[in-house]
Amino acid sequence: MKKKVGFYTLGCKLNYSETSTIARSFTSSGYEQVDFEERADIYVINTCSVTENADKRFKTIVKKAQNLNPHAFLIAIGCYAQLKPEELAAVDGVDLVLGATEKFKITDYLTDLSKNDRGEVHSCEIQEADFYVGSYSLGDRTRAFLKVQDGCDYKCSYCTIPLARGISRSDTLENVLKNAGEIAAQGVKEIVLTGVNIGDYGKGEYGNKKHEHTFYELVQALDRVEGVERLRISSIEPNLLKDETIIFVAGSRTFVPHFHIPLQSGSNAVLKRMRRRYLRELYEERVATVRRTMPHACIGVDVIVGFPGETEEEFLETYHFLNELDISYLHVFTYSERAHTEAEKMPDPVPAKVRNKRSKMLRGLSVKKRRAFYESQLGTCRTVLFEGENKEGYIHGFTENYVKVKTPWDPALVNTLHRVELTRIDEDGLVRFDFVSEKVTA
Template sequence: MQKTVALHTLGCKLNYSETTALGRMLENDGFEKRDFDEVADVYVINTCSVTENADKECRQIVRKIQRKAPEALVVITGCYAQLKPKEIAEIPGVDLVLGAAEKFNIAQHLKEITKNDATKICSCDVEDVNIFVPSHSVNERTRIFLKVQDGCDYNCSFCTIPMARGKSRSDAIDNVIANVKSIATGGAKEIVLTGINLGDFGKGYTGGKKHGENFFDLIKELDALDDIERYRISSIEPNLLSNEIIEFVANSKHFMPHFHIPLQSGSNHTLAAMRRRYKKALYAEKVGLIKLLMPHCCIGVDVIVGFPGETNEHFAETVEFLRGLDISYLHVFTYSERDNTHALELKPVVPMQVRHERNKILRNLSYEKMQAFTQQHMGETRKVLFESVNKNGMMEGYTDNYIKITAPHQPAWENNIIEWVI
């Protein structure tokens, strides 16, 4: 009798690509995929641990599974599983915990456990995680997320990712190209390149061997292909976003005028405490060059509010800096304490109420920025890739420069690029 499996993702686009890769692996091993809200024999939760909420959400999901399907096997993998395997194993209902090195061996592990066994933990020291496993989403949306890099060698004082995913490592360009060609045969029109520290592509080990490639080499090779019409760069550190990358995208055939560049703070004092590798002047310089070469380019920004030691003056400096930047939207994160990070030692701690107030201020600023950016392009004709989802008679898509468009649903437009007057 064929077993069923349901998978759920917490966290980033890279996690999403890995979850769908796990799903394909399990299907190839004979499992039938089910939606996560359906009853299944096995539930897999691919976790994030960037914020405290992700940990809590994992626990809540396990409790829901227990109520819905008490006999089902529950597997937890991802960053939270690598960081706190014993803590997860103590959650009632969890049967298997897979760390970073074991998540892609899930099919074999499922053959070796039953529901009544003691919770099995398969983890290792993160220093031993040095192999890159490619993954990408398939047939679940118009935009395909393709993982080309994993891990991080940075040591930001607030971040647990290096402890969860190990050192920076990436795929070889030839392998990426092969994956792109394979994805293209499925009819995808757009690929989003993802990674933990994407600009570090080429660093580290691939298949146990070093290779002398970099991110600029990768995007040049991909742009020369005509298999995929559109590429996006998911997120890239400002210190790794070289001028040659910006200039290349400005003249590219296939790379969209859209950058997402983490800032985290507009205060140099706070950036130093965060152990970021740049000052705000460099960030402003990158935004200025992008807008000089591509006035129509969309720029997204990550910001953390409420970091320890962030005074009212530091936050005001961040708000003023962001208001003055020609950016398009913000992803705002409220700082949350993470075990084993240097930030735990920093004082004074910002009260939670103040953190939430600052978050709201920046979310309002994000709305203003996106409204202004969209208004700048009203009346223009831009190319929109519409997604294959019918939402109550409507469909959505994004312009080349990432303006969201909603239109009456037309089946002929699904997964097609349409000229659209904004």
């Protein structure tokens, strides 16, 4: 009988794309993939290190796997596995920990599935992670995450990603286009471009540090791929989101009017301590350019609160800056100390209670911003891509500009695009609509 393997992914879209690629390598090696909730012979946990919470969740997931099958072989991969392999290896039940260069060769390590008293570590110095492995997620019929870039050359003072994933490097343009075509051939309607720093695309392509292609050239080429209905750009740094890209997206065939642009702080003093590569004035310009070319676009923002030394005045600078900015929603992160970062050693840490209070204020602002954005879209006609899950009798979907809608469950709507008129906001904050036309595509 085939050995069964289950996967659990923590963290970002990039991790999901890599888990999916690794899962396909198991299938091609003769294993049977099952849901993580099922009893399996092997469990693979793809870890994250961006937040303290992701670290803590690892042990919970290990226990869950042990409850499903106490004899299962447990493997940890991902960013946390690269940064703290010995720590993960010491967790009860973990048998194997693979670092950044080893995770894509995972099946080579499975000649012996006997349980170990302590996890076996196969890791590397992060400088060795200088090659590129392409990946994309499949399994969700509606959308796929397509990895185009990995690693980061930025040295933000709070971030462990360069330590966990290495230098910035990119897939070849030819391979990205090939992968996009393969995804489209599976009937997936939407592709989300992902990476650590996707605006840096082109660096490291063909094994060198120069840019063979720019992100703008990548976007232009992807727009011509046959069979792709929608392309969405995931998080992109404001200093790398160029006007030419924004203008191209505004008139493109497939790219949707949705940008997620990390800000991190609305205080220039804090941005400098964070070692970000822009000031708030540039960020404001980027938002203005998006609004000028695509008034209906959705703009999401990452922000960190409680960074070391953040005064009440600096936090209020951020709050008022965001309140006055024409954006659509926030992703709020409460700062947590990460080992081996410059910020960890900075003076004047913000007390936990103050961090939590500031997070709560910004999350409240996010609710207000999203509601205002949704209200601005009422009465407009949009195209909705419906998802595949029955959620308490409703099917959900997203418009091209990322308005979340719902309607009573109908399996015929799954993975179809429909033109609708947005009519009202329900009690749960989701938008209801009237159908304007029949299916846009099958």
